[in-house]
Amino acid sequence: MQYIISILGILVVLALAWLASSNRKEIKFKPIIIMIVIQILLSLLLLNTKFGLIIIKGIATVFDKLLEYANEGVSFVFGGMANEGEAPFFLTVLLPIVFISVLIGILQHLKILPFIMKGIGWVLSKVNGMGKLESYNAVASLMVGQSEVFITLKKQLGLLSTQRLYTLCASAMSTVSMSIVGAYMTMLEPKYIVTALVLNLFGGFIIATIINPYEIDPSEDILEIEENEKQSFFEMLGEYILDGFKVAIIVGAMLIGFIALMAGFNNVFELLFGISFQTILGYLFAPVAFIMGIPMSEAVSAGSIMATKLVTNEFVAMLDLSGGNYNFSERTMGILSVFLVSFANFSSIGIIVGAVKSLNEKQGNFVARFGLKLLYGATLVSILSGIIVSLVLK
Numbered sequence: 491m492q493y494i495i496s497i498l499g500i501l502v503v504l505a506l507a508w509l510a511s512s513n514r515k516e517i518k519f520k521p522i523i524i525m526i527v528i529q530i531l532l533s534l535l536l537l538n539t540k541f542g543l544i545i546i547k548g549i550a551t552v553f554d555k556l557l558e559y560a561n562e563g564v565s566f567v568f569g570g571m572a573n574e575g576e577a578p579f580f581l582t583v584l585l586p587i588v589f590i591s592v593l594i595g596i597l598q599h600l601k602i603l604p605f606i607m608k609g610i611g612w613v614l615s616k617v618n619g620m621g622k623l624e625s626y627n628a629v630a631s632l633m634v635g636q637s638e639v640f641i642t643l644k645k646q647l648g649l650l651s652t653q654r655l656y657t658l659c660a661s662a663m664s665t666v667s668m669s670i671v672g673a674y675m676t677m678l679e680p681k682y683i684v685t686a687l688v689l690n691l692f693g694g695f696i697i698a699t700i701i702n703p704y705e706i707d708p709s710e711d712i713l714e715i716e717e718n719e720k721q722s723f724f725e726m727l728g729e730y731i732l733d734g735f736k737v738a739i740i741v742g743a744m745l746i747g748f749i750a751l752m753a754g755f756n757n758v759f760e761l762l763f764g765i766s767f768q769t770i771l772g773y774l775f776a777p778v779a780f781i782m783g784i785p786m787s788e789a790v791s792a793g794s795i796m797a798t799k800l801v802t803n804e805f806v807a808m809l810d811l812s813g814g815n816y817n818f819s820e821r822t823m824g825i826l827s828v829f830l831v832s833f834a835n836f837s838s839i840g841i842i843v844g845a846v847k848s849l850n851e852k853q854g855n856f857v858a859r860f861g862l863k864l865l866y867g868a869t870l871v872s873i874l875s876g877i878i879v880s881l882v883l884k
Contacts, residue, residue: 492783492880499781499877500526503870507700510866512653516703521619525692526878528617532692533882536685537824543681550680553672556593560586560672579745579809583673584738590669591734592727594634599726604642607633618695621706624654628661628691635667636833637845647850653704656864659846659857660702663838663868664694666804666831669734670741673805677812678827682879686831689875696874697867741805744837748802749809771797782829782873783880788822795826800869803835821883829876834868 504522511517536542564585597603611626618625623646630639639662640647650658666674666687674683721729755767775793776786784792795816799807807830811823818826833841839861847854857864 495781496783496877496881499783499880500874502781503697503874503877504700507697507867507870510701510863511703512701513703516705517700518619518703521617522696522699524617525696529689529692529875529878530881532688533685533878536688537681537879537882546681546684549684550675553675553680556590557586557672557676560589563589580738580742583676584742585735586672587669587738587741588731588734590672591737592730594669595726595730595733598634599721599723603633614691614695618692619699620657620695621654624657624661624695624698627658628665628694631662631667632665632687632691633668635669636662636665636838637841638667640845640849644849647846647853650853651704652856652860653702654706655846655853655856656702656860657698659842659860659864660698660867660871661694662842663833663864664690664697664871666690666833669737673741674808674831677808678830679823682824682827683831685879686828686875689828689878690832690871693871693874693878694868697870701863701867744803745805745809748806752798752802752806768794768798771801778873782825782876783883784822784825785819788816788818791816792818792822792826796829799830800835800865803837804830804832821880824883825876825880828879829872832868832872832875834865834872836865838868839865 508514508517534542536546561582564581568581568585594603607626607629610629611622614628615622615625623643627639627643630642634642640658643658647655671683671687752768759765759767759770769790772790772792772794775797776789777793779789779792779796780786795807795811795814798810811826811830842864843854843858843861846857
């Protein structure tokens, strides 16, 4: 029965994307089918094989080590602030982002990261039926982040059609930055995070191919990456340290605001209606949770976490999932964990619009116009990733 629901779920997601399509006659079904098959095979590899377990353990070990190194710096500066065994979330989860940001900066400075991004992007372009630019952008969004990626494409930004611009922005919203993956791993199981990263990469192309189909003239499929101004090694270090710290502060501020707001809404709704705001959202999202393969007995609670992610951000939802008393089954935990690993939320619309507008105001205005459509597509990507995982989890 679970396989039937999952297959129906995939068809529902594709149908919802089709309803929002800008040109249904141009949709290429062959790459869509190929990418869904790739998603299923990769999920099987990562979650159901010994080789996949080795890969996950290796990646988790690397991030554990990175967090250890990061905590050396955090402890030196803030060591006296925390009681033993009771270190605040800001110190243990958010501040390590600074160190991982520095590592990304070093790999960028040494030209290692651009080489990797171009190479993976080229391979993806052979599978997804899209251009080199779109494929590079999806990988770069995963590596450097949803706003920083547009800086690397500054030369071409003003020349892009609104259709190509939509695909670039959709990729940025569907993925997450490597700089915060370590923070996610302190709250969720690494195997689900790694699986989500891979699935979302392909899922972004699947949904964009349906919602926003177009043909690319080979003569226009040129990838020009903007080189950063020549900096010394230590100038670069200072810049990425400060950038990482800004991200940690911004995420921390958003968590304070959103969690406090959610607590207030819950309390007001309980006083007025005898039911919390999150529970109401849970009922609204329960059908979505069900088509993702989550049992009806857990669908309302799962739906409330999914809705929390959409209206606030993934950190708030992850904290709710990892710290709440939900007693979800292992399968439901896996599906929800994969769903949460993306930037598909309302605040991301503002981040992406702001990033593009700072580089090209005209293109930024175009992005603002299709902001809700971006969020709609990115949410479908998260749902599709959850459904694919539900096919392989027992």
